[in-house]
Amino acid sequence: MSEHGMGAPPAEAPRPIAVVGASAAGLAAAETLRRSGWDGPLVLIGDEPHLPYDRPPLSKQLLLGAWEPDRLLLRTTDQLDPLGLDLRLGTRATGLDAATRTLTLVDGVGIPPLEQGRERGSLACAGVIIATGVTARTLPGAEHLAGVHTLRTLDDALALRARLADGGRRLVIVGNGVLGCEAAAVARGLGHEVTLVGRATVPMAGTVGAEIGGLLAEEHRARSVRLRTGVVDGFETVNGFETGNGFETGNGFKTANGFETAGDRVTGVRLADGTRLPADLVLLAIGSEPAVRWLTDPSLDTVDGLRCDAYCAAAPGIYAAGDVARWDHPVHGRPLRFEHRMNATEQGMAAARNLLAELAGEGIDIPAPDRRPFAPVPYFWSDQYDIKMQAYGLTAGADRTETTVLDRDARRAVALYGRDGTATGVLAIGLPPRQVRALRAVIATPVPWEEARDRIRTATGSG
Amino acid sequence: MKITLDTDKCCAAGQCVLIAPEVFDQRDEDGIVVLLDDAPPAEQHDAVREAAAICPAAAIEIQA
Numbered sequence: 241m242s243e244h245g246m247g248a249p250p251a252e253a254p255r256p257i258a259v260v261g262a263s264a265a266g267l268a269a270a271e272t273l274r275r276s277g278w279d280g281p282l283v284l285i286g287d288e289p290h291l292p293y294d295r296p297p298l299s300k301q302l303l304l305g306a307w308e309p310d311r312l313l314l315r316t317t318d319q320l321d322p323l324g325l326d327l328r329l330g331t332r333a334t335g336l337d338a339a340t341r342t343l344t345l346v347d348g349v350g351i352p353p354l355e356q357g358r359e360r361g362s363l364a365c366a367g368v369i370i371a372t373g374v375t376a377r378t379l380p381g382a383e384h385l386a387g388v389h390t391l392r393t394l395d396d397a398l399a400l401r402a403r404l405a406d407g408g409r410r411l412v413i414v415g416n417g418v419l420g421c422e423a424a425a426v427a428r429g430l431g432h433e434v435t436l437v438g439r440a441t442v443p444m445a446g447t448v449g450a451e452i453g454g455l456l457a458e459e460h461r462a463r464s465v466r467l468r469t470g471v472v473d474g475f476e477t478v479n480g481f482e483t484g485n486g487f488e489t490g491n492g493f494k495t496a497n498g499f500e501t502a503g504d505r506v507t508g509v510r511l512a513d514g515t516r517l518p519a520d521l522v523l524l525a526i527g528s529e530p531a532v533r534w535l536t537d538p539s540l541d542t543v544d545g546l547r548c549d550a551y552c553a554a555a556p557g558i559y560a561a562g563d564v565a566r567w568d569h570p571v572h573g574r575p576l577r578f579e580h581r582m583n584a585t586e587q588g589m590a591a592a593r594n595l596l597a598e599l600a601g602e603g604i605d606i607p608a609p610d611r612r613p614f615a616p617v618p619y620f621w622s623d624q625y626d627i628k629m630q631a632y633g634l635t636a637g638a639d640r641t642e643t644t645v646l647d648r649d650a651r652r653a654v655a656l657y658g659r660d661g662t663a664t665g666v667l668a669i670g671l672p673p674r675q676v677r678a679l680r681a682v683i684a685t686p687v688p689w690e691e692a693r694d695r696i697r698t699a700t701g702s703g
Numbered sequence: 704m705k706i707t708l709d710t711d712k713c714c715a716a717g718q719c720v721l722i723a724p725e726v727f728d729q730r731d732e733d734g735i736v737v738l739l740d741d742a743p744p745a746e747q748h749d750a751v752r753e754a755a756a757i758c759p760a761a762a763i764e765i766q767a
Contacts, residue, residue, distance in 0.1 A: 264759075268756065271756065272756075275752075294760070294761055296714070296759070296760070297712075311712075314761050581759040581760075582716065582718070582757070582759040585756065585757050585758075585759060586757060589756065589757070619716060619718075619759075621714055621715070621716060621759075623714075628715065628733075628734070630715070630716070672731050672732075672734075673715065673717055673720075673729035673730070673731065673734040674729075674731070676717060676734070677717055677720065677721065680717075680721075
């Protein structure tokens with residue numbers, strides 16, 4: 241570590257590796273850099289003021305009130321200290337010059353005793369790992385309305401939780417994907433009236449297909465969640481102002497007069513078909529967009545995430561990991577981007593190892609193995625009520641799906657997903673862990689559809 | 704090496720069992736992680752560290 245205090249730093253001071261993004265992927269990258277032998281300066285930059293925390297519980301245990309924020313911390317300060325991080329929380333990277341590996345930073349607040357070497361302006365790096373994740377999508381004008389929430393960050397979740405804790409509310413959830421469904425289950429558990437609105441006719445259709453989506457719909461209905469298919473056209477507010485026009489096209493949105501009034505509070509959601517859904521609270525769960533706007537270097541491709549090669553490299557010395565990274569999956573043969581918790585960690589580790597291998601090749605004295613393509617078996621899970629859903633491989637974008645409901649009342653089911661004659665993904669609800677692991681083995685690499693179907697029937701005893 | 708689990712956090716991904724099957728298992732009824740060996744021998748340590756690092760619920764804690 242370099243000297244601090246008096247005098248200028250030595251001219252030969254080693255450049256740091258900077259990890260931009262202090263959530264699961266960024267933390268995994270930082271830890272892996274240290275574990276793999278990087279003992280030079282290591283900067284971890286997070287735009288939120290919080291120590292690295294875990295996001296999946298935000299829409300589950302935290303929203304329910306079962307956990308407090310400290311349970312979401314991925315590491316305690318005692319666990320972070322040995323990493324010797326130059327941890328810059330509440331700090332935002334505003335630019336990256338890829339050719340010189342130089343970051344531009346907005347100064348922020350460091351957290352003692354980890355605070356060290358803070359500097360404004362630019363940070364010339366030996367390497368950079370970008371793990372800035374995604375930001376929640378919203379609707380025009382929603383940010384000015386009291387009672388309209390998103391759910392991406394801890395602060396988001398705490399704000400929504402505080403409103404739900406008031407009790408007896410009508411909650412309209414816009415978006416029936418994973419997040420909307422999980423929040424609906426929690427809000428029902430807390431006794432709220434919940435309406436789940438989505439463009440798709442069944443929940444999570446884009447992720448899991450119509451049949452599993454239908455099974456989920458049954459469960460939500462059985463718990464008295466109202467399911468609506470529709471497109472949001474605008475909000476109604478306590479002052480009677482309506483907003484709308486253009487949510488769908490992105491064009492021509494007009495802000496109603498009085499929209500800036502601090503007292504504006506949502507009272508309902510209006511759908512394009514004219515339906516009015518009364519609401520005390522609205523959760524927008526309409527997806528997210530990769531946090532790449534700060535990456536304006538024209539040498540970087542930032543269409544739907546930061547484009548990377550099979551090694552998670554976006555440019556020499558520049559790597560990406562987690563929700564923000566769109567990389568060439570060597571097994572599936574096309575660029576993929578996952579907003580899955582497991583992928584965040586695995587890709588953070590892979591990007592760190594590959595960056596070190598590259599730096600070793602550039603003559604920096606660190607022990608490093610060869611670079612390896614990042615070829616994970618994708619995995620996601622979702623908890624709704626008593627349902628635990630687990631999926632491996634690719635389930636979205638399938639052109640063929642076969643769903644076997646093993647026990648409708650007990651909500652036990654298995655589904656196979658495929659594309660171009662090849663099975664690419666599998667999903668299980670309510671299966672014992674040994675069977676789930678067997679399903680993973682079936683789909684670890686794409687296999688011919690018929691073969692996968694036979695193996696799944698064997699694994700689940702459903703033949 | 705000493706391992707502790709937070710079973711409330713466990714999301715039953717089963718990744719730890721794939722990586723270190725001699726140290727971790729899953730309960731049949733709900734897939735929650737089970738510890739087979741809370742002080743595994745040295746040859747297991749790398750796998751256990753990998754399992755702890757990769758656990759998507761941060762449910763595995765290791766004391767060196």
